[in-house]
Amino acid sequence: MSKKISVSKAIREGLHEEMVRDDKMFIMGEDMAVMGNVFAITTGFLDEFGPNRVIDTPISEEGFMGMAVGAAMRGMHPCVELMYDDFVTECADPLFNQAAKLKYMSGGQCSIPLVLRMPMGSGRRNAGQHSQSLEGMVCHFPGLKVVAPCTAEDAKGLIKAALRDPDPVVVMEHKLLYARKEEIPDGEYITPIGEAKVRREGKDLTIISWSREVNFAMEAAETLAQEGIDVEVLDLRTLVPVDWEAIRKSVSKTHNVIIVSEEVKRGSYAGELSAEIGEELFDELDAPVERVCGLNIVSPFSPVLEDQNFPHPADIVKAVKRVLNK
Amino acid sequence: MAHEVLMPQLGLTMEEGTVSSWIKHEGDAVKAGDVILEITTDKLTNEVVSEFDGTLLKIVAQEGEDIPVKGLLCYIGEPGEAVGGGAAAPAAAPAAAAPAAAAPAAAPTPAAANGARLRISPLARKLAAKLGVDASRVTGTGPSGRIVARDIEAAAAAGTAAPAPAAAPVPAAKPAPKPESGNLQEGDTVVKLVGMRKVVAERMLASHTEIPPVTQNIKVDVTELMAFRKMLLETTGKKYSVNDLILKATAKCLRAHPEMLVSWDGNQIIQRAHVNLGMAVALDAGLIVPVIRDADKMSLDAISDAAKDLATRAKENKLGADEYKGSTFTVSNLGMFGIETFTPIINQPDAAILGVCAIEDELALKDGEVVVRKVMRLSCTLDHRLLDGAVVAKFEMDLRDLLQTPMSILV
Numbered sequence: 196m197s198k199k200i201s202v203s204k205a206i207r208e209g210l211h212e213e214m215v216r217d218d219k220m221f222i223m224g225e226d227m228a229v230m231g232n233v234f235a236i237t238t239g240f241l242d243e244f245g246p247n248r249v250i251d252t253p254i255s256e257e258g259f260m261g262m263a264v265g266a267a268m269r270g271m272h273p274c275v276e277l278m279y280d281d282f283v284t285e286c287a288d289p290l291f292n293q294a295a296k297l298k299y300m301s302g303g304q305c306s307i308p309l310v311l312r313m314p315m316g317s318g319r320r321n322a323g324q325h326s327q328s329l330e331g332m333v334c335h336f337p338g339l340k341v342v343a344p345c346t347a348e349d350a351k352g353l354i355k356a357a358l359r360d361p362d363p364v365v366v367m368e369h370k371l372l373y374a375r376k377e378e379i380p381d382g383e384y385i386t387p388i389g390e391a392k393v394r395r396e397g398k399d400l401t402i403i404s405w406s407r408e409v410n411f412a413m414e415a416a417e418t419l420a421q422e423g424i425d426v427e428v429l430d431l432r433t434l435v436p437v438d439w440e441a442i443r444k445s446v447s448k449t450h451n452v453i454i455v456s457e458e459v460k461r462g463s464y465a466g467e468l469s470a471e472i473g474e475e476l477f478d479e480l481d482a483p484v485e486r487v488c489g490l491n492i493v494s495p496f497s498p499v500l501e502d503q504n505f506p507h508p509a510d511i512v513k514a515v516k517r518v519l520n521k
Numbered sequence: 522m523a524h525e526v527l528m529p530q531l532g533l534t535m536e537e538g539t540v541s542s543w544i545k546h547e548g549d550a551v552k553a554g555d556v557i558l559e560i561t562t563d564k565l566t567n568e569v570v571s572e573f574d575g576t577l578l579k580i581v582a583q584e585g586e587d588i589p590v591k592g593l594l595c596y597i598g599e600p601g602e603a604v605g606g607g608a609a610a611p612a613a614a615p616a617a618a619a620p621a622a623a624a625p626a627a628a629p630t631p632a633a634a635n636g637a638r639l640r641i642s643p644l645a646r647k648l649a650a651k652l653g654v655d656a657s658r659v660t661g662t663g664p665s666g667r668i669v670a671r672d673i674e675a676a677a678a679a680g681t682a683a684p685a686p687a688a689a690p691v692p693a694a695k696p697a698p699k700p701e702s703g704n705l706q707e708g709d710t711v712v713k714l715v716g717m718r719k720v721v722a723e724r725m726l727a728s729h730t731e732i733p734p735v736t737q738n739i740k741v742d743v744t745e746l747m748a749f750r751k752m753l754l755e756t757t758g759k760k761y762s763v764n765d766l767i768l769k770a771t772a773k774c775l776r777a778h779p780e781m782l783v784s785w786d787g788n789q790i791i792q793r794a795h796v797n798l799g800m801a802v803a804l805d806a807g808l809i810v811p812v813i814r815d816a817d818k819m820s821l822d823a824i825s826d827a828a829k830d831l832a833t834r835a836k837e838n839k840l841g842a843d844e845y846k847g848s849t850f851t852v853s854n855l856g857m858f859g860i861e862t863f864t865p866i867i868n869q870p871d872a873a874i875l876g877v878c879a880i881e882d883e884l885a886l887k888d889g890e891v892v893v894r895k896v897m898r899l900s901c902t903l904d905h906r907l908l909d910g911a912v913v914a915k916f917e918m919d920l921r922d923l924l925q926t927p928m929s930i931l932v
Contacts, residue, residue, distance in 0.1 A: 450644045450670060477643045478643045478644065478646075478647050479643070479644055480642060480643050480644055481642040481643075481644040481645060481663070481669045481670045482642055482663060482664065482667070482669065517664065518664070520662060520663050520664045520669075
């Protein structure tokens, strides 16, 4: 049995199930309680779980992130939301230096079972400070797990896996996926962290992607199929720890790779994956790995310009043809 | 940056070498002086030793590949150290190395000519080795003309380059020039033409096609020579072979016939100053001709020792690169195999070669009496561009007379 719900509702379901299951869990962030989150993910939670477990914070990311880390150290299971992932720079120290490292700095005396949800991505005309995709930055820090689901099913399955994980997990959610309605299974289920999924099988080229760009990759794949180009779409779902075996398997099959993300191309996680593939799978490659990313610019406010700044299906089609010289 | 290990130049005329086997493998620790691989070149197998301490990071030249002198073989460095991009193309191919392989008429624009860096994807390179396709003759259809996997697959399918990949364990760097190699019958196996066999083939073909040869046989009564040999054994205790005596006599006779010591050199003739005797030695893998230098100035004893030493080391693959170069005349002895006469092929740049045949008992008339004599034939092939029949006949007669009065060999 399955049902069709939006990605935001799927996340809400995951959070709700875990709130009911785990009384050590609490939710904290800007506009999470009274307003029920800017994307309506937690509407009704305040009434149901009370102000001790659903907490509105001031605009003070470093402060409430630090509180969450402290709570996690003491055995609580905080689920924090940053309204936009751009604000991760505000709470860099508690996240990157404390949450990621305390298990190691304390010689294993404490773990940090913390979940940080970060809406991200371009396309909402939110301009330079609210449109970034900071996977590269977050994935840089050892000690953090990072997931970036695309589908409603994975959004629910991964948030539940994250909430049950003993270590800090960053969940990157694309803002323009929230309203998308998709089938998800009924009842409780978990999507394991660290497992990629082949969304479409193909033999000519592998598109590695995650989050919203997976949908664009699927659209591109359909277009390409009509021209006789058979691409495989690999949805990473988890960025750290990455499912290297899935990448190896797909690249060894198709021998051509593009990596699609909305990140600024320079210093992106797409670049990291490209380098890793170049090092480990050199002999499998029939062409250089191409990154299809955003431009190396500040995200523009102008809709016309913003649309030039992240990969659309047509851009992916073009890149695939360039790599295959077709 | 890791150290590059390059194809050494062993001997002045060496142009390329074949990687015969890797002794060290990727990831192995290497010390300066360690043997890292064996190469086959100019009829010999040689060892390449490391000049560096470190780890063998990457093997660039695969076993069976022909690499020009100074071409890249492998990288040695510290683990994790960057190697030069993994481009297996030889760093510097000497211009002379271009083997001018008559490109097949059909080939439109090969991706690389004369050892220039080949634009080829890593996968295509691997595939080419596996399927035995010479990538340098393949036209790339990837971006910027890069050779990609489909080009190698197409080349393998189009040519008969890969009759049975499983049957050819050695990755072939160059396909046979003629496509008839596809004419295999059940049970046949295919081995790549490498190393000594390849060199022998090339040189024999060149000699046979360039030289107008004439072979002249002469009969030699060696009854006295055999008696003389026996006497030497009894008086000196040293057993000289018939070949030792022939080498000594030939060297002596050549000194008296300098007209035999010439070389063809395009539009000029080189008069050779030295009697450097090449001595054909049969090996399992082919044939090699080590050289006894200034043999005319050597005693029988010295010639005998030199011949034995060179033959032994030739069989053990331990000849130095310059020990099989520079002959001015060659002796090829098939007598021990019972060969009656043959037509030896000239070992260029010599102008002639002496074939030594079997010694047999023959009946002869002496003073009206039928007597048994020991008789041997000499088969001398000459380059008729340089030498004429009568000139060589005189040399052969003098050599015959020398052998028939063996005492005079030592004078």
